[in-house]
Amino acid sequence: MDEASSSSLTIKNKSDMKRPQTTAGLLSPINDDLLHNILSRLPALSFASAACGSKSWNQICSRILSRPKLASALSLHPSPKAAVKEVIEKVLAEPIRPHFVVANIGSGFRLYEIFKLISKKLGSSVPFIISTSSGIIGRDALTHEFKEVKWGDVCGDGSDEDCSIPAKDVNYGILLTVGFVPGLKVDAIPLLRSTKEPREVLLDKFIMDIKDYTASVSGCTFPVGIMMFGDGLINMKPIIDALDYSMPMETVIVGDERGRFLYRSGNESRNVCGSAKYFSDAVALIFARDKDKPSGMGDIQFQIALSKGVSTVGPRHKAVSVKENHCEHSTWLTARREGHPEILDGQQLLNDINDELEDYADSSDLYIGVIKRRNISMGSEKPRMITSLEFHGVVGGDDEYLYVSGVGIKTADYFHFYRSDPESALSSCNNVSLSLKKLKSDEDSKHRCHISEVFGGFMFACCGRGESFFGRVNVDGSPFVENFPGVPLAGIFCGGEIGRGPSRLTGEAHKDSDARCNMHVYSTIYLVLSYTPVPLEH
Structure with missing residues (x-):
């Protein structure tokens, strides 16, 4: 969020939240429990300002945000400014500190315009990826209704690097997701290609950038998870093969094979969108363990499930x-x-x-x-x-x-x-639902000393699926929504779904089970984010 906005809100909150006075002097101080209750109800911007009010307030705010959080909302408003306003207000309606931002839009919106509008509200230092997709999946910012909105193929002229040329269609809509993941470090790392040597894909450097970043923040060279967004004009197979070769199976890789995107990295030297020297063929959002994670903080797990189609x-x-x-x-x-x-x-x-x-x-x-x-x-x-x-x-x-x-x-x-095969896909969705139901029942078990809690999910579905494929709406999202009705789920319809990692949730595979499949067709990839707190000492 902007420094100016934060400063003005800080001043406002400091003046508004002074202890009330009477003729007899100050009233009794607000106790911590009551203050905790008040601060936890503030919207994100006011909450951030309140955290600057005093040391004790900051400590209470830190306790409120001691666990990871995902906030997501979609809007189908045809006006870019109105759509951004709706989703921003929704995702910032509760306390959250953005560690990363992902936005997915219809090709009727300009990537660069939406990128600027969101950056203005969320600040210029948070890692941010925005992509054009074939559809968006999530809860409506105004009605909270769960929707799967499929538009079809990504189109429009994205020949210029900033993708500022408008698409010639009416695929209006935006899905905005903000994540707070304490215990992890997150950054966006692009796969660059020199404009002077257009056939050269700098894969070795891309892999090394990922390993170097992960080593610098976590002490090991392998991230927990990677979320990929590829350019529709580039063959992603060699890129995913290289990642598959270079990363252990514990590293989860998900994403959209074909689309258009813009990004912002926390490392300014990587922010070369519009550069005359490089093209961006793909971008990866990297999630790595934080080597400086405070003691007493639990662990975030990435798990994937596959519904084949x-x-x-x-x-x-x-x-x-x-x-x-x-x-x-x-x-x-x-x-x-x-x-x-x-x-x-x-x-x-x-x-x-x-x-x-x-x-x-x-x-x-x-x-x-x-x-x-x-x-x-x-x-x-x-x-x-x-x-x-x-x-x-x-x-x-x-x-x-x-x-x-x-x-x-x-x-x-x-x-x-x-x-x-819709029947196979439906059966596969049911299997995913059963696996998530077991995860939910484990989460509800009272006898476990430390319980994993699902706090969010992402979904990457083939653009061939949806209502026209199944004959009814919201089939792909149902396994997650039915088992975790109050947990945010953000999804897109892809031009090619990427999914790789240990499938602890489902053992499903294609018939040729000895072969590893990382780039799927007519499938839906579910990325489930869960948190295991440190067990209490007795």
């Missing part, structure tokens, strides 16, 4: 002839069914799938999931074999080849066909 079709195949079209970022291939010698062209492969699906004609939500065993290394490190499952959308086929999106498929790679 595809199912396999037919037998496994093996790629025979593979050609890459780098200009169109696509692959042409032939294949044979496992255990059969005949080589099948694209039309034969699609005919087989149509037979399996009883003349399922729509290939727009048909994929091949390719098992890729590749040696991956970073810098001078020794290469390591990693097995991954990567999805490629089926574009079409003829009497020569099957055409799929993306590159990186090799001869002899095995693959299954997959199709979007």
